[in-house]
Amino acid sequence: MNALRAFEAVGRYLSFTAGAQALTVTQSAMSRHVSSLEDLIGKPLFERSASGLRLTPAGEVLLPVVSKCLDRMEQTLNVVRNQDMESRPLRVHIPPSLLYQTALPLIHGFRREHPEIRIDVSTSNVTGAPPGNLDMMIVFDRPNVGDMVTDLLWMVRVAPLCSPATWEQHKGKSLEEFLNSADLLHVKLEGEARGLLWSSYADQQRIALDCTDGLAFDTAFSAVRYAIGASGVVLADIDMFAPEIAAGNLVMPFDAVAADGYGYYLKLHAEDLSDPAIYLFREWIIRHFAQPRGQEDTAEAEHKAQIVAKV
Numbered sequence: 405m406n407a408l409r410a411f412e413a414v415g416r417y418l419s420f421t422a423g424a425q426a427l428t429v430t431q432s433a434m435s436r437h438v439s440s441l442e443d444l445i446g447k448p449l450f451e452r453s454a455s456g457l458r459l460t461p462a463g464e465v466l467l468p469v470v471s472k473c474l475d476r477m478e479q480t481l482n483v484v485r486n487q488d489m490e491s492r493p494l495r496v497h498i499p500p501s502l503l504y505q506t507a508l509p510l511i512h513g514f515r516r517e518h519p520e521i522r523i524d525v526s527t528s529n530v531t532g533a534p535p536g537n538l539d540m541m542i543v544f545d546r547p548n549v550g551d552m553v554t555d556l557l558w559m560v561r562v563a564p565l566c567s568p569a570t571w572e573q574h575k576g577k578s579l580e581e582f583l584n585s586a587d588l589l590h591v592k593l594e595g596e597a598r599g600l601l602w603s604s605y606a607d608q609q610r611i612a613l614d615c616t617d618g619l620a621f622d623t624a625f626s627a628v629r630y631a632i633g634a635s636g637v638v639l640a641d642i643d644m645f646a647p648e649i650a651a652g653n654l655v656m657p658f659d660a661v662a663a664d665g666y667g668y669y670l671k672l673h674a675e676d677l678s679d680p681a682i683y684l685f686r687e688w689i690i691r692h693f694a695q696p697r698g699q700e701d702t703a704e705a706e707h708k709a710q711i712v713a714k715v
Contacts, residue, residue, distance in 0.1 A: 410437035588618035
């Protein structure tokens with residue numbers, strides 16, 4: 405345990421001095437503990453150079469697991485010490501567009517059925533896994549293989565969407581003419597070119613399209629709201645924004661749906677499945693997203709519409 409704590413502290417600060425100060429032990433003791441852990445696993449955990457300290461590939465794999473385990477132990481000890489046997493909050497990350505458009509009613513429904521389970525929800529506009537100590541995360545990403553339990557919730561299907569008023573101005577045009585004459589609304593992806601999604605879509609449809617102009621938004625939710633309230637055409641998930649299409653606030657002028665390769669995935673660590681709260685929430689989410697779009701029961705659909713309208 406001392407070796408693991410020493411490794412976690414040094415890895416967190418990337419400094420033996422700072423790690424020793426955090427644990428109030430000597431730097432030499434920290435060095436001995438880390439060396440003993442390296443001897444135990446048979447691999448170095450840090451690379452030491454004149455420019456500083458950095459984790460080796462083995463250290464990068466081990467650090468988040470050790471940090472999570474130590475954090476869980478500390479929380480459990482605090483619960484026992486305080487004789488407060490309530491479960492700790494379930495820490496869940498959900499991308500912004502999915503949270504505001506789909507997941508808020510889902511979380512509300514789960515809370516109605518399981519009021520004893522506390523949930524801390526965070527959101528950030530990242531592609532792939534977000535930073536931070538989380539119990540579960542829904543990520544927007546391309547398919548990939550990792551060491552976490554991964555459940556596909558849905559693959560994104562996109563098409564050009566706009567307001568009825570915007571389409572009225574362009575009626576009679578072909579898809580290529582429409583997109584080249586309307587204002588393109590971009591949804592930016594972290595670390596990717598501004599017009600990536602439109603460029604990929606144009607390639608799939610085999611049309612020429614200038615993807616450099618137009619407005620750019622951090623989230624699809626914001627881009628769609630702009631399209632509804634102002635102007636422009638947005639390339640958006642037709643399943644996520646099916647309520648706006650059904651209500652007539654958005655129109656899909658062309659039957660030109662494409663899969664952009666991205667999807668929403670639920671990820672968690674395998675060892676956390678023994679936690680009843682995590683197990684229940686995972687089962688709830690999977691059951692919800694396994695249900696075909698548009699087939700919710702009437703009461704749940706009306707409740708969902710009320711919450712989305714408030715948001």
